[in-house]
Amino acid sequence: MVSLETLRAPLFVPADRPDRFAKAAASGACAVVLDLEDAVAVEAKDAARAALACDFTDLPVLVRVNPAATPWHTADVEAAAALPFAAVMLPKAECPDAVAEVAQRAGRPILPLIESARGLAAAREIAACANVPRLAFGSIDFCADIGCEHLRDTLRSVRLELVIASRLAGIAAPIDGVTTDLSDPEITEDDSRHARSLGMSGKLCIHPRQIAPIRIGFAPTAAERDWAARVLASGDGAVAVDGAMVDEPVRLRARAILANAG
Template structure:
C-alpha cells in the first residue's frame, strides 16, 4: 500500500514534541511534523533539534520551511537523518527548488508538493509530473491570501479542479485538500470533506485531532451511495438500467470505486 495515499493527515507543531505521541493516537492516517507556519522564527532551531520519528509506526511527513527562507537547507539536512515517509514542500512552484532537492543524493525522500500560490496552481501539471513528487496538496488559506480572494468554495473551485486534474494526468494519488479552520463544528468539517471528495480529492489536511473523525466520515460513502453501487454491479456486464438511468462500464467503474472507499 502507498504510505502517502492517506485520507487524514494531522499537523503537529515541531516545537511541541510532547504532542507527537498524542497525534499518533488521534486516529489520523499520517502525521505531519510542522517546522513552518506552526513554529515561530525564534524556535526554528529548537524544533529542528527536537525532531524524532520513533514514536509511531504511522507515516511521518516533515513540512520544512520554504525554499526562499534561511531555514530551508538546515531543515532538509535534518530530514535526511530521519525515518520519514516524505517531505512536504510549502509554496511549491517550478522555481528550481524541487529540482535541487531531487538532485541531492541524500535527499531522495518522496515529496508532497504543497501548492499555495497562483504560480503553484499554474505550474501544477509540471509539479505533479516531476519524478520527486509523489502527491500534491492544496494550501488553500495561503492561496487565498496570495490571490486576495475569499476562502469559499466558489472562489476555489477552478484551482481545486486543476489540482485534481494535474494529479490524474501524472498518475498520482488523488490530491489532499486544504484545512478547515473550524475545529468544533463537526458537521461543517464533514461537509467540507464531502465537497472535496465530490471534486476528486482523496484526503484532507487536519489541524486538530477533533477534525479526524468528521473528515473520515466525509470521505466515506453514505449508505445510499453504497446501496446504489451494489445495485449497479449486480447488473453484470453490458448496458442495463438502474433506478431509471443507464448503466455501462464507466458507471460500474464509479460503483467499484465507491465500494472500495466504503471498505
C-alpha cells in the same frame, strides 16, 4: 503500513512541541506531520528542528520544512535527510526544478503544497516530477496570494485543476487543505464531502477532533454503497438501474465507490 498514496487525514503537530508527538500518533490520524513552518515562531525554528524525531510511532511521519525563500530551508532539508521520514512536505511549491532538487537533497518523497498562483500554473509539471506521489492544496495561503475569499465557489476550479494535474501525472488524487473552523465537526465533514465530490481523496487536519469527520466525509454514504451494489449486480452492457442508464463508465464509478468503502 499506510502508504503516502492513501493518506486520508494527516495531522499537523508543531515540531517545537515534542510532548505532543506521541499524542498525535495515538489520535487516530493516518500520519503525523511535524511542522517546522507556520506552527513554529521565528525564535523557535532552531529548537523545533532539533526536536525532530520519527521513533515515537509506527505511523508515517512527515516533516513540513520552511519554504525555499526562507533562511531556515537548507537546514530543514538537511534535517529531513538525516531522519527516516516518510516524506517531506514542501510549502510554496512553484517550480518543478526546485521540487526535484529538494527531493534529491532530502532523499525522500516530496508532497508539494500548491499555495500560490505560480504554483497552480506549474501544478501539472510539479505533479509529473519524479518522487512526487501526491499534491496537497494550501488553500489559505493560496487565497492570500491572489487576494480572494476562502470560499468553495471561488476555489472550485483550483481544486479541480489539482485533481486534473494529478490524474495526468498518474499519481494519487490530491489532499485538500485545512478547515480552520474547529467549532463544529459537521463543518469539517461537509468540507470533506465537498472535496471528495471534486475528486480529492484526503484532507489536512490541524486538530485531532477533525480526524473522524474527515474519515466520514471521504467515505461513501450508505445510499452510495447500495446504489453501487445494484449497479454491479445489473450485469453487462447498457441496462437501466433506478430509471437511469448504466454502462461501463457508470460501473467504473460503482467499483470505485465500493473500493473506498472498506
